[in-house]
Amino acid sequence: MTESPTRDALVGLFVLAGFLAIAYLSVSLGGANYRGEGGLEVIATFDEVGGLKPRAQVVVGGVKVGQVDSVELDEDLRARVSLDLDPSLNLPSDTSASILTQGILGDQYIALEPGAEEIPLSPGDEIQFTQGALILERLIGKLVQNIGVE
Amino acid sequence: MTFGPAERLGRSTTDFVLGLGKITLFSGQLLKAAFRRPFRFRRLMDELYNIGVLSLAIVIVSGVAVGMVLGLQGYNTLVRFGAEESLGAVVGLSLIRELGPVLTALLVTGRAGSAIAAELGSMVVTEQLDGLRMLSVDPLDFIVGPKALAMVIAMPLLAALFTVLGLMGGYLVGVLFLGVDPGSYLSALEASIDFRSDVVGSLIKGFVFGLLVAVISTYRGYTADPHSAGVSAATTSTVVIASVTTLIFDYLITALWGV
Known part of the structure; x- marks a missing residue:
């Protein structure tokens, strides 16, 4: 497939959103900071x-x-x-x-x-x-x- | 000479064990291909787009819907005992420990696992994989590996997104529609969820299900019979086998590690 900046940006956003979700679950709910x-x-x-x-x-x-x-x-x-x-x-x-x-x-x-x-x-x-x-x-x-x- | 049922049972047993052996060997080859240089970053991005980004819509909609149903059902049960303050704990624990990873795995199997099997299967039929081999490009390295890796990466991320959106759906119904106190929803949620046993367990489940779906869908597509019925059989059996395996492993992980 050819290079496409929009596609790469969407992949980046997806990965970022996923990690934010994991961070929210771990720190805010799981109390990993405690x-x-x-x-x-x-x-x-x-x-x-x-x-x-x-x-x-x-x-x-x-x-x-x-x-x-x-x-x-x-x-x-x-x-x-x-x-x-x-x-x-x-x-x-x-x-x-x-x-x-x-x-x-x-x-x-x-x-x-x-x-x-x-x-x-x-x-x-x-x-x-x-x-x-x-x-x-x-x-x-x-x-x-x-x-x-x- | 035929032996009827005994013969059939024996044959299906040997076929099953043979299949397990083949898929194990295939996983080994795939693992080796994944670490072979050069690392196909461009291909991985394409597959992350196909498997991860394009699955977002179904995961978001299902996550919110499941959270809303959990909120409604949980409320109707809890309100009988006057314990509607615990709604956050009910929604949170069921989503994080079970529904998030499992439903995401089933949805992604249906949306992306079937697509992987169908695409690889049709590449087998049209001899594209043979064409690559003729150019001395290993299809495991170039086509199959990035698909499997993208599945393994995307599954835990999608499962975490599903879980968080489900919590929001539960909040929407419980707090905004049914009038549960927002403070008690959130504090019940925070108090009931432990990082080590619940959140880590949820991530492990997402990762294991990603591995299972990745191996099963690529194996069934890669070894599809080279005709159109073979492609449809590969696609169907990917969805069936991956779903059942996911549920069995879900039980095993929960039973063995208490997640």
Whole structure:
């Protein structure tokens, strides 16, 4: 076939559009930008994580600042959650973490409440003050028991 | 002496295994031809135009239509549970993990795979490939290789475009027509999609389907029987075999790697 600048330009646009689509899927939706090596790794141990899963959001004041990296059981049989946070964040070392639920049946996430300490959290630190997930069935069970007693 | 059904079963089994062997050898030759110098850049551009750019129209229209249907169906199901905020997750996950790559592969098979088989087949019939061989130009290198390479390049790009347009179609129906909150559509979408397991998986599927369609369509065209019925048989079997193989590999990829 003969050379044709329009045809080549169309091929170029097609390839460009394809790569833009891949970039949108990867970065904007997939959150590929949150997978950086320099992420601030912090540990938090909970008595009960409920339905918390890796990749759940971590928020400060409702703003997403990171995600849950892994949820596993430690030697004391408590749930050990490692968080991958934005390294530019200057969280005090007495920050507390609690597992909350979006809506009544929504996804679970971790909310961080910054403390007042001057020393910031450094990579590998453990968050001291934690509040585990509330399990709806247990609450209902307690309620039923209490009503039964009265 | 004939043995009836047993003989037929045996023959079709050996034919099947023989066919697999031939197509594997053909893929090897094609791979070798693809890396042979000089690199046929001009030919690759022509084929990218034929396979990629000319497939855009059908991919765009189908992508938006599929996204709109997913949005509508998903909404009607979710609204019963009061969970229409999750519409973004439903549309996004089904498009990225399954429908984007698979439907694109089926559409491109029908539009471009059949064309490759028919073109190569008619070149076999009119002895054009023999003519090239006489000029000591390897048809695998000059004609077949660029077609296969363009298919492998174009398929993941078309699949990604299909997926993004489908997400827009779902947004159109869900948010603009049915009144789902735009913020919750997008945040459900972003929260449910993971780069490593979903996006990379989608790209791998697009790439594998591209390879399959490329090899099957060029092999069937290249080995078409040299008469007009041979060309039509090659075209038909390209579409049938490539579609079925795509669906089988889709299941295998999902089952083995959980994509």
